[in-house]
Amino acid sequence: MKIIKVLGTGCANCKNTLKLIEEVAKARGVEIQLEKVEDLKQIMTSGVMSTPGVVIDDKVVHAGGVPSREKVEGWF
């Protein structure tokens, strides 16, 4: 199971990203564990500066803005 973290301090784009990942995972039937990280210190230690960032299994795959649907589909 993939552990996916969305990093962001609660802006609208972060919520949209979270929703998008959830949708795509459901459509694909992939089981994931989705987490939202809002703590600034944690965000900073992951190395992401532009939020929202997406981390899959401790690897940063996206930073800055809502990812496109195709990009999200590519993760599964």
Add this chain to the structure above:
Amino acid sequence: MTSTTIAPNPAPNPAFASRAAWAWTLAFLAAWIALYASLTPIADALLSLLPLERGTHLAEAVHFFIYDTPKVLLLLTLIVFVMGVVQTFFSPERTRALLAGKREGVGNVMSASLGIVTPFCSCSAVPLFMGFVMAGVPLGVTFSFLISAPMINEIALGLLFALFGWKVAVLYLILGLFVAILAGWVIGRLKLEHLLEDWVREMAQSANAKETEVPQGMGWPERFAAGRHHVREIVGKVWPYILGGIALGAVIHGYVPEDFMAAIMGRDAWWSVPAAVLIGVPMYTNAAGIIPVVEALLAKGAALGTVLAFMMSVIALSLPEMIILRKVLKVKLIAIFVGVVASGILLVGFVFNAVL
């Protein structure tokens, strides 16, 4: 914006996708040029349909609105598209890597310049600030970036270009850079590291920030798509403000007497520059709404330096941004930041009014 916003199709053939993206972009540019070239005839035709006599207040206002609205929206769309494409070549992570370890001076110039082309959203100002400081970018250099990124944005430049011509747009760009470099340098000289919030300093010292290079790997189709997305996002959001601004500008054009502003915002009224900055700092509106109004004021005798100072202080310094930055900066540092930037803007206003 043209109506041909095709959803990016997940074509299996990359060569085909690439050709489609180029074709779309060229078609967009051709349509843009055709539209732009026919702006005046279309506006003339529209105006001749209306039962208005030139010279009346109402006719002047309507004239201004009909001519300026399509022109402004067209130019803004093009500039936002281009900036959206340009920004795909930059990322905050890359900019940070370029700036880390740079000395003050050179670093200020670089970071202010990178602030123009690096994608920036005030909602991620805090993570960005932290990221810079933790990577060892000097505080003053970080501030140069934080000043130039919001102040010199594509909306401001696009609208200035549309309403005042390229000279004023370039002037705004140069003066914005000047303020960002100077203010950042001054803040660096003041050695204010102790005015960062304590947890920020702790984290900066532990310096366990990973240098993550976010995978980019973009081809031109993706870059064009990013440009289109940028247009949808920005022009889609600001057009009501632009219409509102132009409408208000149109009223000023039609009904406010010539030279009305000369006494209040003219060149001879020296106090108008500080007054403009004082009024501008707490004001928060995006550039979209303010610029058409400013253009109308200028036509009524306001001085360009005063007007530019007003615009800069509205765009560069805003209360919401201060509140966001309060998470990482102590109040005293925020006050110094506002003071230094406002002084820089003041200088720009005075020099401008004196020279032009």
